[in-house]
Amino acid sequence: MGPGQEEEFAPPDAGAPPTEDAGTLPPDAGGSSGDAGTQEPSDAGTEPEPDGGNGPQQPAEDPWPKEASVNYTQRFGVGQPQSVAVDDAFNVWLLAGNRIGVLRPGSTQPLWASNLGQAGKGFSSTVICGGSEGRAYVGYYARELDNPQRGSYQDSTFLEGDLDAVKLTPEGTVVLEEHITRSFRRDRDKGDGSLSWNPPNNTGIRNSNDWRYDEDRAVLSCVKVMRGRDKGEVYVGTNHGVTRIRGLDYNSHRHPVWWENGSQRAGYTYAVGIAQDGDVLIANDWTFGIVTPNPDLGLWDAMNPKTLxxxxxxxxxxxxxxxxxxxxxxxxxxxxxxxxxxxxxxxHGLWEMSIISRGNPWQKGTRLQGLPTQALTSLAATDDGSLFIGTAGSGLWRMDADKNLSRVVNVPGRTVKQLLYDPNGTPAMLYVLTDAGLTVLRGH
Structure with missing residues (x-):
């Protein structure tokens, strides 16, 4: 299927059950899915950028208005984008169909670019995520393949969907930096720290453990690590799992799964978060998991030993x-x-999850009462102990540190599209994107 045929499709929303993982064997099947057959020698390559990018360190204080609530759609003319992001220099990135916008500090309105990268090939955009200073990542949608195994790394199917990196130039324009393609995975069969072989041409995001499998094709969610050891890294949820991004390098993938008649079920990952201690929170259509990521990007997809x-x-x-x-x-x-x-x-509404044990196939769930709807879209935990809750049709709600629920009345819009919390703001900033536009709340 050619790229131009994808423009008619919108990102999936938990429709038909996702396919099994063609690149992974059941736990009792033996063997290794990482053997791609006869390959060229591994290329040790270079280490990924340690800070998630190559720009200067983040400014000490953000330059944006300090009021408790500011409507950016009214004040800065950002419109009603589908997704919002912030980079390390507090540039506010916007995604609206085939347009990418950036609101720079000191500007009164965003500048826009159209049809960059995958958008120019007809793919539908999904989400945007901030990176290092002047960099953002834009996700796109491509349909799953009935058979994700490709026979040649020159197969054009590899270049459908996936993720673009875009950047802000010194001249003040937004340009395509790269269609993400640099898989970074330790060759654990060799055990000498070298990297697994990469095809010589751009193959987009494909399985890092076996280049032949193109399973991650639609980027559905993303989260940037805002602080701690891995600050600046990005995790993207796809139709198949979670891919870890550092700069222009990636490792793909890992996912919570379940098994049905010997087939692995890995749902679409619309929920990716970062826990208070830096753990990665992953939830898909069926299951969820909590992972403490190894400092080495090249080991993100390593499932055994579990200590990694x-x-x-x-x-x-x-x-x-x-x-x-x-x-x-x-x-x-x-x-x-x-x-x-x-x-x-x-x-099904809002649930508190209590861990019974690490390997248990179920954990304990307690439904929280008091919301006007069970149709929820997003969550954001903030430093004051609150949990902000986005709904479809009933606006934004807040559960404070004492677990009291209330409607946030100073945010226009009925449906919350996205919640993005940046604790690096002074005071911290909660970006609330709704069907009425973008509002930023301060001080939570």
């Missing part, structure tokens, strides 16, 4: 919601300052 990427939760569901084969449709996964975990479903 320890998991507080491996692959679990909440039986209080429904049975495992039924979709839970998770859209948010956050941990609040008091250490509690919360999951938001687009159909």
């Amino acid at each position: 990427n320890p998991m507080k939760v491996e692959s679990s569901h909440l039986p209080e919601v429904n049975s495992l084969p039924e979709f839970d449709n998770w859209r948010g996964f956050q941990q609040t300052k008091d250490g509690r975990y919360y999951l938001a479903s687009k159909d």
Whole structure:
């Protein structure tokens, strides 16, 4: 299927059950899925950028208005974008169909560029995520393949969907930097720290453990690590799992799964979050997991030994919601300052998740009452102990540190598209994107 044929398709929203992982064997099947056959010698390459980019360090204080609530759609003319992001220099990035915008500090309105990268080939954009100073990542949608195994690295199918890196030039224009293609994976068969072989041409994001498999094709969600050891890294949720990005390098993928008649089920990942201690929170249509990422990007997809990427939760569901084969449709996964975990479903409301044990196939779920709807879109935990809750049709809600629920009345719009929390603002900034535009809340 050629790129030009993709423009008619919108990003999927938990429709038909996702396909099994063609590149991974069941736990009891033996063997290794990482053997791509006879390959050229591994290229040790270069280490990925340690700070997630190559720009200067983030400014000490953000330059944006300090009021408790500012409507950026009215004040800066940002319109009603589908996704918003912020980079290390507090540039505010906007995504609206085939247009990418950036609102720079000191500007009164964003500048826009159209049809860059994958958008110019007819692919539908999905989300945008901030990177280092002047860099952002733009996700695109491509349909899953009935057979994700490709016979040649020159197969054009590899270049469908995936992720572009764009950058702001010194002249003040937005340009394509690169269609992300640099897989970074330690060759654990050799055990000498060298990297697995990469095809010589651009193959987009494909399985790092076996270049032949093009399973991650649609980017559905993303989160930037805002502080801590891995500050600046980005995790993107796809139709198949979670890919870790550092600068222009990636490692793909890992995911919570379940098994049905010997087939692996890995749902679409719409919920990716960062816990208070830097753990990665992953929730897809069926299951969820919590991973402590190894400092080495090249080991992100390593499942064994489990000490490489320890998991507080491996692959679990909440039986209080429904049975495992039924979709839970998770859209948010956050941990609040008091250490509690919360999951938001687009159909089943807000749930507190209590861990029973790491390897248990289910954990304990408790439904939270008091919201006007069970149709939720997003979550954001903030430093004051609050949990902000985005709804479809009932606006933005806040559960404060004392677990009291209230409607946030100074945010226009009925449906919350995205919540983005940046604790690096002074005071911290919560970007709230709704069907009425963009509002930024301060001080939480």
